[in-house]
Amino acid sequence: MSDSSVISSPSENNPRSDNDLVYPTNTEENDLKDSYPAFSEFEAAFKQYQRDTFQTFVVRRSESLGKTHPKADTLKYKKIEYECVHHKDYEKKGQGERIFTHSRKQKCPAIVKVAASIREATVRITKKEVGHNHPLTEERWKGLPENRRLSTTEADKVVSMQKSFVPTKAIQREMAKQTGKAVTSKDIINIRTKHDKVERGGRTEEEMVNHILNEIRRKDAGVFIDIVVSDAQKVTNITIITSEMQKNFNENYSLAFLDGTYKLNVENYCLYAVVVQDRHGHGRPVALGFMSSEKAAHVDAFFNAFKACHKT
Structure with a gap:
């Protein structure tokens, strides 16, 4: 049982205080090293670390070395900062008070900072604070959009099945089985919507039909x-x-x-x-x-x- 599972879970709108943080259960195998010889190696290790410990970080800000820098290909960034996906506070869009507000923004303090060491030609972790004010569970981790997202190859499979008129629910079950991700039916629908938007090039259905008919007339x-x-x-x-x-x-x-x-x-x-x-x-x-x-x-x-x- 992980450390996070033995502490009572807070509500979405009332996260834990800084004195009651949840830390991931690390081992030597899944923990991060202090430095890496290339950013690509750090990135791969960081992704695996997040999967193993049920954490999800997103880029908060970054500064690249620049294309002309001699170490740009290997070190890539001068510095880059990651924050927990639950980091930001919920920002109201209007003046009224909404009693039932669901947001994943909980002011989580977890943060990881990385910087390039030009002299050592390495990528170094300069700050690693991974105490979270929310549970770190597999179910919660799998349910996040970032972790449900399918790769380009996987999305292409979805579109292929959709064009063959396979029902959305059947596609959802198949992709969940193939990828191990908690894919939802809405995710499957969104993939087709995005694909169609790209394929149309911003054109409406009427514009596309007219284009096709004109092409038939031309040929x-x-x-x-x-x-x-x-x-x-x-x-x-x-x-x-x-x-x-x-x-x-x-x-x-x-x-x-x-x-x-x-x-x-x-x-x-x-x-x-x-x-x-x-x-x-x-x-x-x-x-x-x-x-x-x-x-x-x-x-x-x-x-x-x-x-x-x-x-x-």
Whole structure:
């Protein structure tokens, strides 16, 4: 049992005083050394130290050596200061009093300072005060956003599963199993939101759709595109029939099939595809239609656009 577990836990808004601090249980294996030959080695050791002792530090301030310094590659910083993630006090945003306020800012005094020793060519720990005014438990440590955060590779796996329509809860369970992190469903949703924002480059859904349609027109001069907008200025139908699709229908118009697919996009529009069978028995697409719903008016608009394209 760790030292922190035998002391009664304070509430979030009433942390321990400086005279009642909780210190991590250290061993020679998980404690930090006084100095390291490179900042990268200190950083790796510091991360492992935090994992082993259930502490979480964030950078408070730093000063780099500068790119032109001869030791910049190995020592990196002239000095850097870390504080406990619970360090700052809660700052009210308004004038009123809020009775129920949940914040992780508790004025925790724990701090670690590191500085480069140019003469010795080492990174030295100049100050290490690791007494905390809150419990140091594995459950609390795993629940912090900094410790739930997935790596770039892990996040890419999440996006890949999301694009394959794997349910969020199933992704959350799988990533928690693979990484050992207390990943939440909200974390999974946030990863996709961040990915989509980067992929869009700041563009709205409307701007992205217009860009894609314009690209289709640019690459296919004979494409037929019909867009229906409701009185409420909402797009209800987008029908796309490329030159190749028109050729498929003209050559194989005797037998056609209709297929619907759902939840392929963030707006949950359904996708209808008209397919014909060629002389080899293979399916050939002849029209694609995105619809906001399967109401009769929207389905009729799709077939009306299909007839308008083929003039039949």
